Amino acid sequence: PFVADCYLPNETAQLELGRALAPALIGRAGLIFLHGDLGAGKTTLVRGLLRGLGVTGTVRSPTYTLIEPYSIQLADKTTTWPLFHLDLYRLADPRELDELGWRDLRADGGLLLIEWPERGAPLLPAADVSLHLTITASARQLRASGQPSWAAVMAVMQCF
Numbered sequence: 001p002f003v004a005d006c007y008l009p010n011e012t013a014q015l016e017l018g019r020a021l022a023p024a025l026i027g028r029a030g031l032i033f034l035h036g037d038l039g040a041g042k043t044t045l046v047r048g049l050l051r052g053l054g055v056t057g058t059v060r061s062p063t064y065t066l067i068e069p070y071s072i073q074l075a076d077k078t079t080t081w082p083l084f085h086l087d088l089y090r091l092a093d094p095r096e097l098d099e100l101g102w103r104d105l106r107a108d109g110g111l112l113l114i115e116w117p118e119r120g121a122p123l124l125p126a127a128d129v130s131l132h133l134t135i136t137a138s139a140r141q142l143r144a145s146g147q148p149s150w151a152a153v154m155a156v157m158q159c160f
């Protein structure tokens with residue numbers, strides 16, 4: 001698969017990368033995994049993306065709710081595109097995915113962004129794009145891998 005790397009020196013850079021992903025991701029159906037320790041910047045990246053998609057108001061971390069649904073208005077103004085932000089950190093058992101309505105989410109034709117996907121394994125399918133965030137001193141390092149059909153998304157994360 002395609003690989004990309006990005007050095008993100010501060011929170012602003014993290015938000016800006018999320019924002020920059022919006023045009024490449026809008027309208028797509030798929031599954032994106034966000035790997036990384038607590039504080040690695042997963043939610044910050046999603047927050048930037050949601051801003052880029054025109055979501056105003058507070059973007060909450062799904063730490064306790066496990067899932068935050070969004071309905072994004074597309075350019076034609078008549079179609080909405082579903083986006084789901086999940087944080088599976090508090091999932092005690094992968095089978096709880098069913099209680100979250102996992103099957104319906106997948107069938108919805110929207111984009112799923114999943115923090116802590118390892119908590120949902122082995123019941124989660126393979127991701128279209130996987131992001132791995134690591135903490136380096138006061139900054140963050142992103143490594144991404146993705147399916148060839150997601151090359152436009154991967155290109156945004158190729159910072160070097």
Ligand code: ADP
Pocket residue numbers: 008009010011012013014036037038039040041042043044045115138139140
């Ligand atoms: P996660 O969702 O991975 O647990 P968060 O997105 O909540 O992490 O971010 C945790 C903290 O890291 C926040 O205070 C945020 O401002 C900070 N942060 C995010 N990205 C960066 C970055 N590239 N450099 C420095 N700090 C960052």
Ligand code: MG
Pocket residue numbers: 042043044061087115
């Ligand atoms: Mg988070």
